[in-house]
Amino acid sequence: MTTPVPTVRDRRRWAQYLVNERAEALVYRQLATRREGEEREILLALADAEGRHESHWLDLLGGEPGRLPRPDLGTRLLGWMATRFGSIFVLALAQNAEGRSPYGDEPFAPAVMAADEKIHREVVRELAARGRRRLSGTFRAAVFGANDGLVSNLALVLGIGATGVAPQFVLFSGVAGLLAGALSMGAGEFVSVRSQRELLEATEPSDYADEALPHLDLDANELALVYRARGMAEADALVQARRTLAVVQSPGQPATGPIVVATPASHDVIGSAWGAALSSFLFFASGAIIPVLPWLLGLSGLSAVILALALVGVALLTTGAMVGLLSGAPPFRRALRQLLIGFGAAAVTYLLGLLFGVSAG
Template identity: 40%
Template sequence: MRHSERHRTHRTGWLRAAVLGANDGIVSTASLVLGVAAAGASTRAILVAGVAGLVAGAMSMAAGEYVSVSSQADTERADLARETKELAANPAQEHEELVSIYVQRGLDRPLASSVATQLMAHDALGEHGRDELGISDTLAAKPVQAAFASAGTFATGAALPLLMVLVLPNVTLMWGLASSSLFFLALLGLLAARTGGAPALASVLRVSFWGTLAMGLTAAVGAIFGVTA
């Protein structure tokens, strides 16, 4: 009988960037809007600040993800280039490195040596990249993918608090925005957990806690400056 397993490790690259972008979009924009609103600004000023935060945040996320993940990719390429030279200069030593790795994982030495020989004959650099350096196609750095995922999800997340500013009356803006943003964050945590196959409750509590803290502190700053202005 064929047994089919559903693994989600291949999603970690874009899922991390997407969750980071959406979470940051909701938290930073909601916090910014709450801070400006707490200072007594008009609805127009609140929207202008929110839209500016959306654009700046999306571009910042894209640039930050691209630069940071590109640095990771550069390191991976440098390590693979170094490994290529070592394979050409001393293949016996590189073979022994793989044997030692497989022995540590539980194979006896004769079997480990046979496995290392066959795998190196098939793709020596690929095997050393995976087993010695921890670099694989699934987890390899993808700067462009990470940049687009973070920017797109940041903008989507940031648009939610701005939409609430448009539909909520001024009297209930502060509490309505805070509660709706927490709902969006909890929904994001649930979606991320389901997509990655992780426990939902821990994910929901994590994003809700930090979102509440960020919005509360920013609103307090806005209220302080609004009163003293």
């Protein structure tokens, strides 16, 4: 296969690749300064890999060009966020950026570079996943709380307002909906998370029978049944049971000892019950106050409705984009989905309000 003859346009494209690789390497190095141990080493290794790609384009260009373009918008956004926000947001964006690598269709990029970018995406996705797992419990409650507050209170005030009641009644309904919804969300999250944690704790190994170990018959060895109940094969369970009893029943050992050295289950993914409840309460309230703001400012009628829709629309787009960003999905698509769902619910209640208003008239 013959290598195509480079054109002026090709050289411009190489220069763009060059500055993008440099900017991406800088992002990984900046993130590495906030990490320790293995994560730091991984980020620095990614930066070194981007440096190898940079060298490839430098070789094709015949050295450092006299003038270089700016990195593309997405790469500049990564760099800006890397110095100002938590690494999970930057890693989520970097994951999307690595997945959009143009090297697969680039005739001057060797196959190994295109393969590198695919692997980089998986590496970054795994790093971002660690942060997502740490955030998932409280973040889920926060996002759901804010979104529920936005949608439910927007639907409430528009539905009430469409009936033609006085602005003061719309305002009262919005504030009442805010308090009722926030308390309900907070209580619901607390009960949900606490129940889930208690359910998981009930599945962990118990020390209930530890004090009986020194008195077990070594030959009958019913301790093996415990291990089999925990998922061990029969032969492995018997070996483990004999080993445990040999230790516990040997001279000089304490009267009790653990049936199994169990690793405590991690509840990081679930999060704290109080943390989930508080974040859900606060974020529901912060979302629910937005549709009420026009009436708090003294507006009424169509002007209040339009301002409420505009404010809630911006908030829905923001929360949708954040969810998309943190989940590694396209932020714009998630933002648009959030907007359509929220406005769809509000439209239904508004039409019902109009209907009841006409009927009452």
